[in-house]
Amino acid sequence: MKSYLHHSRSPRIYFYRDKEKRGIDLLIEENGTLYPVEIKKSAAVHTMKFRGFSMIENLDTPIGHGGVICFVNTWILLSDHVDAIPVGYL
Incomplete structure (x- = not known):
């Protein structure tokens, strides 16, 4: 969000949850496309x-x-x- 605001742009960031209570932590809208992002407290991506x-x-x-x-x-x-x-890339 800080990057968007720094460049005088309004962030289009959402959370998604459907009626089955499945959710996505972040949906970032850029140029009409949604980019989904999940945030996990694990390194075991194959078992999460x-x-x-x-x-x-x-x-x-x-x-x-x-x-x-x-x-x-x-x-x-x-x-x-x-x-x-990797969270360290942020």
Whole structure:
């Protein structure tokens, strides 16, 4: 948010929760595309209960590449559309 405000832009950042109570921590809207982000307190990305961002696939808005911010040591490709991002990169 600070980066957006520093550049005199209004941040378009949301939280998502559906009727089944599945949620996404952050949805960042940029140029009409939503970029989903989850935040996890783990480095074990292969064992965490991350099910992806399939719950937003039916939205009328394009979905961009997503990320899971967590305690991994290096950037890891989790799928074709989702990366594990080290919290230290922030």
